[in-house]
Amino acid sequence: MAVYTEVTDEALRAFLADYPLGALRAFRGIAEGVENSNYALKTASGDFILTLYEKRVDPRELPWFLALMEHLAARGIDCPLPVKATDGVALRTLAGRPAAICTFLPGVWPRRVRPEHCAPLGGALARLHLAGADFEEVRPNGLGPRAWAPLLDRCRAGGDAVQPGLIAELDAALAGILAAWPAEGALPTGQIHADLFPDNVFFLDGPEGSPRVSGLIDFYFACTDLLAYDLAVCLNAWCFETDGSYNVTKAHALLAAYQRLRPMATAERAALPALCRGAAIRFLLTRLYDWMMTPPGAMVTRKDPLEYLRRLRFFAGAEGPSSLGL
Amino acid sequence: MAVYTEVTDEALRAFLADYPLGALRAFRGIAEGVENSNYALKTASGDFILTLYEKRVDPRELPWFLALMEHLAARGIDCPLPVKATDGVALRTLAGRPAAICTFLPGVWPRRVRPEHCAPLGGALARLHLAGADFEEVRPNGLGPRAWAPLLDRCRAGGDAVQPGLIAELDAALAGILAAWPAEGALPTGQIHADLFPDNVFFLDGPEGSPRVSGLIDFYFACTDLLAYDLAVCLNAWCFETDGSYNVTKAHALLAAYQRLRPMATAERAALPALCRGAAIRFLLTRLYDWMMTPPGAMVTRKDPLEYLRRLRFFAGAEGPSSLGL
Structure with a gap:
């Protein structure tokens, strides 16, 4: 759930006075986005999104995120463009929190992923990687392989209460993943989104009625890491059906469309199963940690x-890249 | 909190195909409104609000609410206007729920009420009452005086756990309120909003910078009842400070602006203190019931x-209408 921080009208007016956006027309909390407070903002200049960054985001990292979005938007990626105030600064303070206004992106995120979504997604991800190639400032992945063992340790005491034997299974799986992980420099790296779930991708119908990507949002996990890891995140997030089965048609559409714009190196293709297991354990561990730490009465959906x-388990049992849709 | 019902894109597209609103442009859950699921909907025709009516709303009552809004909007009240599909019907079904699209209203609801909000509020309430005068279909107030004793009974078992002695205090207060309640036909009745809290009133700055009402929303408690009871609800909802004190300046501004458009009868003025106690116990009882019945893990803000x-207690101790701002 969203909107943790309430903004008084006086504070909002004072905040907007620093922007060349014209008179305030509307301001509504958005029920989407888990990490930050998001408001739909309408002014005489049009529609915008106002984000107040909540505690999970390190304020020192915000300039990197905003600079990346500005870089990508300037290269034609449909991502939120931070709007600068009249003094040229996009990152400001509102209601005691870091805050920024970004452009509004049209589109609807798919509540139910269809195979037709996956090719446009793959193309958008490849374009994102290509557009980020000349963004040089590095942000290490705070939730990459080095973070997983410490995260698992923090789940050790209560993890088996979630499912008996869980911690032993994860210990073994993590050891295998880390042993199989590509060596430093072995695979192409760059700026990745690292959290490109369906609710972060907007679609609109294209001229022939088929969906096309109209926006990528929520870059607050973006980092500098293996490009193919972003594909592994997407295969996890987009290609499983509600019955738990892997939809190889979706995966193939995603990977093929990606490779039309950025063909994967042989080493990337070989590493993909391990990267998929890595992405699975990354989301498993953060969800497990949140599950154990979230008080039952909290206003947050536990995933x-x-x-x-x-x-x-599926990726651990998959027999080589072809069974993943490569 | 809002958005209980998720709508798949296919279901949304099929639903919108029945409307003359043009292509879908955006669809975002709104974090406001407690009773129903609300979505900000953007199409080629503009901005709209899509509401899915959740379990607390009786589907048989929806035609009355929608007809009232249509009636009021036709008389110049800035309230949501239900949009009819191409077959002329506004109330439809989406994701297994009754659903309707209404016009989007500009403005911002006041997170912190200032005295300058209260005169425009009073004027808007009077205009609402006048515009509703020729809407003839009656909807009894399901949360009016007859509902309070049964509601208190349902809180009896656990109420004192919320505060020791609470139930005895409420028994005595309710007896006094019902004894002082105006006899049937003694006061002017009509269509009232019955829930005009600050988050249901949007404001924009007028030409001189002072706030003017740009929209009244959420008519799903509206009913046919004493007009002055709507004033009593507003005095409860708008005129207390966070320290619990009654702001007579706000109350006077509200009442005076109301009376410029609809002067209160002598009997209404005399009844106002009892009506204020009634409105206070109505919100006390529904909140108490929700507080006791809401499981700790539920995704609902308990008020x-x-x-x-x-x-x-303030209204019980108030010495006549003048101390309320009349």
Whole structure:
């Protein structure tokens, strides 16, 4: 759920006075996005999104995220463009929190992923990677392989209460993933989104009625990491059906469309199964941690960590890249 | 909190195909409104609100609410206007729920009420009452005086756990309120909003910078009842400070602006203190019931019932209409 921080009208007016956006027309909390407070903002200049960054986001990292979005938008990626105030600064303060206004992106995120979504997604991801190639400032992946063992340790005490034997299974799986992980420099790296779930991708119908990507949002997990890891995240997030089965048609559409714009190196293709297991354990561990740490009365949707245990098991049993749709 | 019902893109597209609103442009859940699921909907024709009516709303009552909004909008009240599909019907079904699209209203609801909000509010309420005068179909107030004793009975078992002695205090207060309640036909009745809290009133800056009402929303408690009871609800909802004190300046501004358009009868003025106690106990009882019945893990903000106990005590101790701002 969203909107943790309430903004008084006086504070909002004072904040908007620093922008060349004209008179305030509307301001509504958006029920989407888990990490930050998002408001739909309408002014005489049009529609915008106002984001107040909540505690999970490190304020020192915000300039990197905003600079990346500005870089990508300037290269034609349909991502939120931070709007600068009249003094040229996009990152500001509102209601005691870091805050920024970004452009509004049209489109609807798919509540139910269809195979037709996956090719446009693959193309958009490849374009994102290509557009990020000349963004040089590095942000390490705070939730990459080095973070997983410490995260698993923090789940050790209560994890088996979520499912008996869970921690032993994850210990073994993690050891295997880390052993199979590509060596530093072995695979192409760059700026990745690292959280490109369906609710972060907007679609509109194209001229022939088929969906096309109209927007990529929520870059607050973006980082500098293996490009193919972004594909592994997407295969996890887009290609499983509600019954837990892997939809190889979706995966193939995603990977083929991606490779039309950025063909994967042989080493990337070989590493993909391990990267998929890595992405599965990353989301499994953060969900497990949140599950264990979220007080029952909290106003946050707890996401089932065990969904990703099933995905991890699938990828562990997958026989080579072709069974993943490559 | 809002958005209980998720709508798949296929279902949304099929639903919109029945409307003359042009291509879908955006669809975002709104984090406001407690009773129903609300979505901000953007099409080639502009901005709209799509509401899915959740379990608390009786589907048989929806035609009355939609007809009232249509009636009021036709008389110049800035309230949501239900949009009819091409077959002329506004109330439809989406994702298994009754659903309707209404026009989008500009403005911002006041997170912190200032005295300058209260005169425009009073004027808007009077215009609402005048515009509803020729809407003849009656909807009894399901949360009016007859509902309070049964509601208190349902809180009896666990109420004192919320505050010791609470039930005895409410028994005595309710007996006094019902004894003082105006006899049938003694006061002017009509169509009232019955829930005109700050988050249901949008404001924009007028030409001189002072706030003017740009929209009244959420008519799903509207009913046919004493017009002055709507004033009593507003005095409860708009005129107390966070420290619990009654702001007579706000109350006077509200009442005076109301009376410029619809002067209150002598009997209404005399009844106002009892009506204010009634409104206080109505919100106290529904909040108390929700507080006791809401499981700790539910995704709903529980509102503190004791806030209204303090308001009830204030009105019980108030010495006549003048101390209320009349």
